[in-house]
Amino acid sequence: MIVVGLTGGIGSGKSTVAGMFKDLGVPVYDSDFEAKRLMTTSTELKNAIIELLGDKAYEGEILNRNFIANKIFENPETLQKLNKIVHPAVRADFLEWTSNQEAPYVIQETALIFENDAQDNYDYVILVKAPVDFRLKRVIERDGSSKQEVLGRMKNQMSDDKKEALSNICIDNIDLEITEKRVAELHQRLVRQAD
Template sequence: MILIGLTGGIGSGKTTVAKIFKKLGVPVYNSDKEAKKLMNSSKELRNSIKELFGKEAYKKKKLNRSFIAEKVFNNRELLQKLNSIVHPAVREHFKDWTTKQESSYVIQEAAIIFEQNNQDFYDKVILVTAPKAVRIERVLQRDPNQDKAQIERRMANQLSDREKIELSDYVIENIDLKTTEQRVLALHNIFCA
């Protein structure tokens, strides 16, 4: 089974690309969603997160996402500590998930593959890109509670597209949906060959 990493900065449209792959019948593992589930369900993770952030990290037995986000997006070191707790658990969960899939390839959608230096874990990595202004507009549309400054702070915690392109096997510039769908289909045919 081929392991494909799917990554891209906030607002690039990696989830849109993942949905296109899903429509083609490809199993897709969404790391962000699974990490959120694990941070609520894993006692070990909950304890480590409480140890790092204090009891405020959880409200009514659920991860206090706004509290955590406020802490980590202004503190790169704290973000790295959180990632070092969560990412190994997600990696193990993904490995277990892959054993249950029956497909020639699977995709793991993950925002910070290169930032965590995890690209060698995958057989191939697809990078989804879009111009910065488009990315900001997309994030504002899906989450009106965020402002431009918050989005730009999150972008600053990720490598630039220029840096990621150098490390990627394939790049999908996600501006026009029809073109993106054609590019996904072309890659699907390569991975199934």
């Protein structure tokens, strides 16, 4: 089975593109979603996160996303420590998920591949790209977050230019119709490749 990594900076349109592949029947693992599920359901992760960030990281059983975001995105050392707790758990969960899939290829949607030097985990890495000002506008509109908050996350991600040089395939996500055509074309290629 071919394993594809689908990455891109915040607001690039990863989830939108992932949705297009899903509509074509491709199994997609959503790392942001699964990370938060694991951070909530795994006692081991929960204890490690409370030890790192304090009791306020959870409100009862619920992940206090704003509190955690404020703690980590302006503090690279704390972010690294949290990444070290969460990312291995997500990787293990992804491998288990993959072993249960039957398809020519699967996709792991994740914001962080090159930042973690994890590109060798994939047969192909697809990068979703869009200009920074588009990405800022999209996330501010989608989440109601401030420009500062989005820039805080971007600061902890590699630039598109650096990522593009390391990717196998690139999707310029500006016009949704063009993106959809590109996804359909890539899907055909990947299915043929897997044959």
